[in-house]
Amino acid sequence: MLPTGLHVPMITPFDEAGAVAWPALEALARDVLREGATGLVALGTTGEPGSLTADERRDVLDLLAAVCREHGAPLTVGANTADDLRILADRPAVAAALSLVPPFLRPGEEGVLAHLTALAAASPVPLIVYHVPYRTAQPLTARALTRIAAVEGVAGLKLATGSIDPDVIALMSAPPAGFGVFGGDDIVISPLLALGAEGGILASAHVATSDFATLIKAWRQGDVATARPLGHRLARLSAALFAEPNPTVIKAVLHAQNRIPTPDVRLPLMPAAKESTADALRLLSEIHQPGVQPPASL
Numbered sequence: 001m002l003p004t005g006l007h008v009p010m011i012t013p014f015d016e017a018g019a020v021a022w023p024a025l026e027a028l029a030r031d032v033l034r035e036g037a038t039g040l041v042a043l044g045t046t047g048e049p050g051s052l053t054a055d056e057r058r059d060v061l062d063l064l065a066a067v068c069r070e071h072g073a074p075l076t077v078g079a080n081t082a083d084d085l086r087i088l089a090d091r092p093a094v095a096a097a098l099s100l101v102p103p104f105l106r107p108g109e110e111g112v113l114a115h116l117t118a119l120a121a122a123s124p125v126p127l128i129v130y131h132v133p134y135r136t137a138q139p140l141t142a143r144a145l146t147r148i149a150a151v152e153g154v155a156g157l158k159l160a161t162g163s164i165d166p167d168v169i170a171l172m173s174a175p176p177a178g179f180g181v182f183g184g185d186d187i188v189i190s191p192l193l194a195l196g197a198e199g200g201i202l203a204s205a206h207v208a209t210s211d212f213a214t215l216i217k218a219w220r221q222g223d224v225a226t227a228r229p230l231g232h233r234l235a236r237l238s239a240a241l242f243a244e245p246n247p248t249v250i251k252a253v254l255h256a257q258n259r260i261p262t263p264d265v266r267l268p269l270m271p272a273a274k275e276s277t278a279d280a281l282r283l284l285s286e287i288h289q290p291g292v293q294p295p296a297s298l
Helices: 022-034 054-071 082-086 108-122 142-149 166-173 186-194 209-220 224-241 248-256 274-285
Strands: 005-009 039-042 075-078 094-100 127-131 154-159 180-183 199-201
Touching: 005 209, 022 039, 022 054, 039 054, 054 075, 082 094, 082 108, 094 154, 108 127, 108 142, 142 154, 142 166, 180 186, 186 199, 186 209, 186 224, 199 209, 209 224, 224 248, 224 274, 248 274
Parallel strands: 005 039, 005 199, 039 075, 075 094, 094 127, 127 154, 154 180, 180 199
Antiparallel strands: none
16 A cells, blocks of 8 residues: 555646746645655646646656655656556556546446446556545445455555545445555545555645644644644645635635746646635644634534
8 A cells, every 4th residue: 555644646836827837846746745745646636637638648657656756755646547557567667557446327226336347357557536525426335445456456545535434434444455545535635644644645734734734643643632623624625625626726725825837737727716715724724723723613
């Protein structure tokens, strides 16, 4: 499985001409690793891979692999086909592939199991299965997830069901041995860690990186006094960062911090509204203010 801790799915920053801003991407990757991230994720959905050219995807992968090698950090790569997986074989920094439960088709649990079994057999690296049913339209029971965990070559799960539901509780109450569960819903990462998740794959950790790393460490060490209030504050921040389609608000915040040259995204995404950006920046400034209480809904 991936090492315990925080893994950041990297955005792809763009410059004023619309090209990938390579120096900004490299600096951002180094920043999050220095600030406590365990590893990086390349070409996840946060990185807008569908809008990148084949050459851009290759160069993003090469750049982030180089940064990870220098920092001794693991790189996970979004890869959903056998062809995507084959190109990972000659990149020693790549620790795992993040592979999505098949979207849109709704093949059923048996179809999902067969698909992931075939992918794992074709992969030169272990798979972290990305389960995000509100995007894929394919729910999976705790029993199905346990069967997926038993597939040779499947090392873990990015769990992003949108809530802590009965299937999540059932899975976390008896997690398969040697199988890592990583939270992928930033807003509910704190309660999932409290249930025993190994860590998180969190886009929100582009900002407040050290705080997310502290949250994960605190829950894993049983430091509830630190974890609970920090988790509430980070949940509020994550809600603001995801108020519009990911990664639009995150990019706007990073641009406001002068960490990337533009807040631009590529179609079909549209830039975040000024109001959303302002709200996220305000909440970011409140992270270290213990007197700030989360709303009742959180």
